[in-house]
Amino acid sequence: EAQVTQNPRYLITVTGKKLTVTCSQNMNHEYMSWYRQDPGLGLRQIYYSMNVEVTDKGDVPEGYKVSRKEKRNFPLILESPSPNQTSLYFCASSLLTGPFGPGQGPWGTEAFFGQGTRLTVV
Amino acid sequence: AQSVAQPEDQVNVAEGNPLTVKCTYSVSGNPYLFWYVQYPNRGLQFLLKYITGDNLVKGSYGFEAEFNKSQTSFHLKKPSALVSDSALYFCAVRDISPLVNRDDKIIFGKGTRLHILP
Numbered sequence: 001e002a003q004v005t006q007n008p009r010y011l012i013t014v015t016g017k018k019l020t021v022t023c024s025q026n027m028n029h030e031y032m033s034w035y036r037q038d039p040g041l042g043l044r045q046i047y048y049s050m051n052v053e054v055t056d057k058g059d060v061p062e063g064y065k066v067s068r069k070e071k072r073n074f075p076l077i078l079e080s081p082s083p084n085q086t087s088l089y090f091c092a093s094s095l096l097t098g099p100f101g102p103g104q105g106p107w108g109t110e111a112f113f114g115q116g117t118r119l120t121v122v
Numbered sequence: 123a124q125s126v127a128q129p130e131d132q133v134n135v136a137e138g139n140p141l142t143v144k145c146t147y148s149v150s151g152n153p154y155l156f157w158y159v160q161y162p163n164r165g166l167q168f169l170l171k172y173i174t175g176d177n178l179v180k181g182s183y184g185f186e187a188e189f190n191k192s193q194t195s196f197h198l199k200k201p202s203a204l205v206s207d208s209a210l211y212f213c214a215v216r217d218i219s220p221l222v223n224r225d226d227k228i229i230f231g232k233g234t235r236l237h238i239l240p
Contacts, residue, residue, distance in 0.1 A: 035230070111228060113165035
């Protein structure tokens with residue numbers, strides 16, 4: 001079954017204790033991305049990756065790190081979590097869109113989302 | 123800069139009535155537009171997309187959306203609402219910057235909560 005898997009689903013941690021949220025996809029997608037969802041703010045992109053070893057900042061990258069050593073995995077790292085990082089986090093993947101990468105396309109591909117990780121930093 | 127606006131935080135519709143959830147966008151290039159739905163404690167599920175061609179696109183669960191270039195809108199519609207349609211709906215745009223920038227962002231609106239009243 002095609003899916004994006006995030007772990008853990010729920011996490012409560014203390015300020016300053018490093019944590020990693022894992023994300024794995026089995027669809028051979030080039031593009032992967034992390035979002036945080038907060039009430040009244042919708043989904044905001046944290047980081048994205050267009051392929052292995054290629055990562056870029058989204059709209060709210062401060063306090064987060066990512067790595068893309070393998071195509072299927074895109075972990076989100078919080079080196080020193082703070083309470084303002086309490087949120088619902090989603091990982092997503094998709095085929096690469098546009099004239100990048102092999103085959104010059106496809107255009108406008110939709111993203112597949114994981115189930116979410118609810119993080120609480122106290 | 124690219125952006126997506128969903129002007130309504132919440133929409134209430136009686137079961138059986140038509141529903142519309144509004145979305146307007148702003149992009150620098152060609153708009154690739156999407157609608158997603160989020161049920162409680164679930165991730166986002168893809169509903170439909172507009173890439174090119176017919177302005178009216180049909181998607182999952184009987185939903186459709188109309189692309190209007192002059193009004194830069196992509197409103198989600200359904201002819202007859204069901205109670206099970208109650209969920210949080212997100213409009214999104216995928217904006218491809220020129221090749222030289224190699225940028226590819228998916229930008230979401232803030233979401234509209236749809237309540238279908240029995």
